[in-house]
Amino acid sequence: MDFKKWEPVYEAILEDFGFSKEDDQNAANILSHLLIGPNTTSTDVLEELISGKDVLVCGNAPTLAQELDQVKIEDHVVIAADGATATLVDKGIIPAVIVTDLDGDVEKEIQANQEGSIAVIHAHGDNIEQILKYVPRFNKIIGTTQAKPFSNIYNFGGFTDGDRCVFLAGEFNATSITLAGFDFDDENVTEMKHKKLGWAKNLLGVL
Ligand SMILES: Nc1ncnc2c1ncn2[C@@H]1O[C@H](COP(=O)(O)OP(=O)(O)OP(=O)(O)O)[C@@H](O)[C@H]1O
Numbered sequence: 001m002d003f004k005k006w007e008p009v010y011e012a013i014l015e016d017f018g019f020s021k022e023d024d025q026n027a028a029n030i031l032s033h034l035l036i037g038p039n040t041t042s043t044d045v046l047e048e049l050i051s052g053k054d055v056l057v058c059g060n061a062p063t064l065a066q067e068l069d070q071v072k073i074e075d076h077v078v079i080a081a082d083g084a085t086a087t088l089v090d091k092g093i094i095p096a097v098i099v100t101d102l103d104g105d106v107e108k109e110i111q112a113n114q115e116g117s118i119a120v121i122h123a124h125g126d127n128i129e130q131i132l133k134y135v136p137r138f139n140k141i142i143g144t145t146q147a148k149p150f151s152n153i154y155n156f157g158g159f160t161d162g163d164r165c166v167f168l169a170g171e172f173n174a175t176s177i178t179l180a181g182f183d184f185d186d187e188n189v190t191e192m193k194h195k196k197l198g199w200a201k202n203l204l205g206v207l
C-alpha cells in the first residue's frame with residue numbers, strides 16, 4: 001500500500017479514536033528491534049503463498065465455526081485474523097498466515113506458528129506490552145505498522161486485524177478473497193469493538 005494513499009485514512013483513525021501517532025511509531029520501533037533475522041521471514045514468501053490464489057480470510061465473529069463448514073478449506077489459502085486462529089486450530093486447520101496485534105488467544109497463535117503459520121504482527125500504541133512479552137516466542141514474523149513503514153516494518157493498509165488480512169491478500173495479488181466470520185453488526189460486542197467494526201466495514205467497502 002502506498003503510504004500516501006493510506007495516510008489520510010490513518011489521520012482520520014487517529015482523530016476518531018484519540019490514538020497517538022508517536023505511540024504507534026514508538027511501538028513500531030520496538031517491534032523493529034525485536035525482529036532479528038532468524039525470527040523473521042521475507043515478504044516474498046507472502047507473495048509466493050498468495051499471488052494467483054483463492055484466499056479465505058477468517059474474522060472472529062461467533063458465526064465463524066459454522067461458516068467454515070460451508071467452505072472447501074483445501075481450495076483456499078487461509079488467513080486468520082487474531083482470535084479466529086483459535087477456532088481454526090480447534091478444527092484442525094493451520095492458517096497459512098495469522099494477522100495479529102496479539103490481543104487474541106496468543107498461545108493458540110504460537111502453536112499454529114510452530115506448525116507453520118506466518119505471523120504478521122502489528123505494532124500500535126496500545127500493544128507494546130504484548131509485543132515485548134510475545135514476539136520472542138514467535139518465528140517467521142513479518143512486522144507491520146499503521147503509521148509510516150520503514151526498514152523491516154511494513155504497512156499493507158487496513159486497521160483492525162480482520163480488514164488488514166484483506167488488504168494483505170490484495171497487496172499480494174490474491175485472485176479472489178472470500179470472507180468468513182465477519183459480522184459488522186454483531187450486537188454482543190463492546191462499544192469500542194462496535195466502533196472498530198464500523199471502520200473495518202467501511203475500509204472493506206472502499207476496497
Ligand atoms: N462480530 C465480530 N466480532 C469480532 N471480530 C470480528 C467480527 N466481525 C468481524 N471481525 C473481525 O475479526 C477480527 C479478529 O477478531 P478478534 O476477536 O480477534 O478481535 P481483536 O483481536 O480484538 O480485533 P482487533 O485487535 O482488530 O480489534 C477483527 O479484527 C475484525 O476485523
Ligand SMILES: Nc1nc2c(c(=O)[nH]1)N=C(CO)CN2
Nearest residue numbers: 019124125126159160161196
Ligand atoms: N493505537 C492503537 N491502534 C490500534 C488499536 C488500538 O487499540 N490502539 N487497535 C487496533 C485494532 O483493534 C488497530 N490499531
Ligand SMILES: [Mg+2]
Nearest residue numbers: 082101103161
Ligand atoms: Mg487483535
